[in-house]
Amino acid sequence: ELALDYSLRAAAQSSTLLAYEDAALHYARGLQLLDLLPLEDSARRCDLLLAQGEMYARSGAAQVRATFAAAAALARSLSDALRLAHSALGLAGTVVTPGVVDEQVVALLEEALTALGKGDDALRARLLGRLAMEYRYSPLREQRDAHSAQALAIARGLGDPAELAIALQARHY
Numbered sequence: 001e002l003a004l005d006y007s008l009r010a011a012a013q014s015s016t017l018l019a020y021e022d023a024a025l026h027y028a029r030g031l032q033l034l035d036l037l038p039l040e041d042s043a044r045r046c047d048l049l050l051a052q053g054e055m056y057a058r059s060g061a062a063q064v065r066a067t068f069a070a071a072a073a074l075a076r077s078l079s080d081a082l083r084l085a086h087s088a089l090g091l092a093g094t095v096v097t098p099g100v101v102d103e104q105v106v107a108l109l110e111e112a113l114t115a116l117g118k119g120d121d122a123l124r125a126r127l128l129g130r131l132a133m134e135y136r137y138s139p140l141r142e143q144r145d146a147h148s149a150q151a152l153a154i155a156r157g158l159g160d161p162a163e164l165a166i167a168l169q170a171r172h173y
Contacts, residue, residue: 004033011051020059027052046074046083053090065091072108081115085123088112092130101138109134122163125154129170136173 011026031048034041049071056064068091075083088108109131116124132148135141148171155167 001037004030004037007033008048011055015055020055021061024052024055024059024061024063027055042074042078043080043083046071046078046080046087049074050083050086050090053087057090057093069104076111079115081112081117082123084108084115085112085127089126089130092134099137102134106131106134120154120157122155122158122160125151125158125163125167128154129167132170133173 007026007030011023011030014020014023014026027048031045031052034045034048049067053064053067053071055061056067068087072084072087072091075087088105088111091108092102092105109127113124113127113131116127128147129151132144132151135144135147138144148167152164152167152171155163158164
């Protein structure tokens with residue numbers, strides 16, 4: 001447990017220093033150490049995968065998609081809508097191929113929206129906005145417009161300038 005704590009501290013320090021590759025390695029070590037603990041902690045494992053995925057994304061590593069997909073599978077097995085939503089947003093933030101709709105990302109974003117349920121929170125607005133962005137190269141123009149408009153309405157209702165900026169970006173995109 002102590003070694004895991006040190007590994008997570010090292011990951012946080014590396015991230016602060018913009019050493020994302022090193023941070024991802026520390027999270028990988030943390031996942032290995034988690035295997036040595038007597039009790040399986042799937043929620044903690046999912047959190048480590050999400051953190052590792054973020055570091056992979058920031059460093060441009062090839063493992064980013066596989067890591068967020070693994071986090072999504074674990075969140076799904078936990079029936080954890082919040083972790084599933086974060087996994088979906090992480091996977092959606094990977095490389096976009098112009099002219100191509102990433103069906104894996106679209107399916108995960110839709111699944112996360114369904115799991116999250118109704119509500120007007122920032123996470124729902126981000127999921128809707130990102131789904132609208134994924135539909136950019138799709139013939140589903142009405143859905144794209146509806147999702148981005150809904151994300152914008154939720155963000156405006158929150159009164160948070162950062163969330164509004166994210167929703168406006170999705171609407172513009």
